[in-house]
Amino acid sequence: MENILDYTLEELQIWMKENGESSFRAKQIFDWIYKNEWNFENMSNLSKKTIKNISENFYIGIPEIIREIKSDIDGTQKLLLALKDNNLIEAVVMKYKYGNSICISTQIGCRMGCKFCASTVGGMIRNLTAGEMLGEILRAQNKIGDRISNVVLMGTGEPLDNYDNVMKFLKIVNSKYGLNIGQRHITLSTCGIVPNIIKLADEKLQITLAISLHAPNDLIRKKTMPIANKYSINQIIDACKYYINKTNRRITFEYALINGLNDKNEHAKELSNLLKGLLCHVNLIPVNEVTESGFVRSTSESINNFRKILEYNGIETTVRREMGSDINAACGQLRRSYMKGSLK
Ligand code: SAH
Numbered sequence: 578m579e580n581i582l583d584y585t586l587e588e589l590q591i592w593m594k595e596n597g598e599s600s601f602r603a604k605q606i607f608d609w610i611y612k613n614e615w616n617f618e619n620m621s622n623l624s625k626k627t628i629k630n631i632s633e634n635f636y637i638g639i640p641e642i643i644r645e646i647k648s649d650i651d652g653t654q655k656l657l658l659a660l661k662d663n664n665l666i667e668a669v670v671m672k673y674k675y676g677n678s679i680c681i682s683t684q685i686g687c688r689m690g691c692k693f694c695a696s697t698v699g700g701m702i703r704n705l706t707a708g709e710m711l712g713e714i715l716r717a718q719n720k721i722g723d724r725i726s727n728v729v730l731m732g733t734g735e736p737l738d739n740y741d742n743v744m745k746f747l748k749i750v751n752s753k754y755g756l757n758i759g760q761r762h763i764t765l766s767t768c769g770i771v772p773n774i775i776k777l778a779d780e781k782l783q784i785t786l787a788i789s790l791h792a793p794n795d796l797i798r799k800k801t802m803p804i805a806n807k808y809s810i811n812q813i814i815d816a817c818k819y820y821i822n823k824t825n826r827r828i829t830f831e832y833a834l835i836n837g838l839n840d841k842n843e844h845a846k847e848l849s850n851l852l853k854g855l856l857c858h859v860n861l862i863p864v865n866e867v868t869e870s871g872f873v874r875s876t877s878e879s880i881n882n883f884r885k886i887l888e889y890n891g892i893e894t895t896v897r898r899e900m901g902s903d904i905n906a907a908c909g910q911l912r913r914s915y916m917k918g919s920l921k
Contacts, residue, residue, distance in 0.1 A: 580638035582708030676726035684734025690803040696733035707745035737773035774816040778823040787829040793847035834875035849890035858893035
């Protein structure tokens, strides 16, 4: 049995033809699934024979909700989801004025090893398939009873470490027969796997690329991000220039401020010099204090100073509005506490 969500429309059309069905059935099935009908039996415009044929070969891989936590502060909803093989992932739904946004996971666990991040503590179990990533969105839409219009690939996992599945996922999310979410409403965040940033640039998509930089130089970056031993910041910046050239899209640099480590005035100046002239903006994030990491968030005074220095140097800067701070909404923390047994 295969997860039908792993199929693009074209692939399902081919399957139909090869299995004695008319190819237009594929569109009908897509239409049902992406309108939240997840039982083949209820797809009333399909023939009995088609329903039998499709049910014998496919399942609709929507993950089950194991835990659900809603923020009292801003309504952010965190979903702990179980996949068909019982592995757990998490997704976060945020409500903004302009629509609903979802932060999805791309892998089960992560092998990048960033020291401040809860997702990486147990290592990586496996990649998610395109269909499993889509399942996160479909489940969440069904849960909130509303359309999701923005997707950020910023949950557990490194999207560029699961390149092919993520590309297929983007294709189906974007397709008018799939979720029909515009590329400009999708953000992919990476810790900086340089060859795959270049590859992504060559796809010439209109998605937003976010780079988890978190340091103004390689020395500091190596203290928290093992990937910095493989690719230097200069290589990342060159890859970003290439991305901008190919796509004309503004890059987001994420910078988690950690007390004493990367939040001093000199670091802000160094970062300004690094990014000057680049089509980009910086998103400052007060680091979420993960129990295992021991890192402490910067004071609001340091955060403000840091932002002022960047802005003074002409770098557009935002401080991330913290969503769901009362529900451990960040980066693998729910899955982590569930697996440690501290959340029952
Ligand atoms: N692997 C990808 C996407 C997942 S992480 C990446 O590295 O970009 C999403 C973002 O959350 C990244 O910027 C990541 O560095 C950041 N992050 C992880 N743990 C964090 C924490 N404890 N506090 C603040 N940001 C964190």
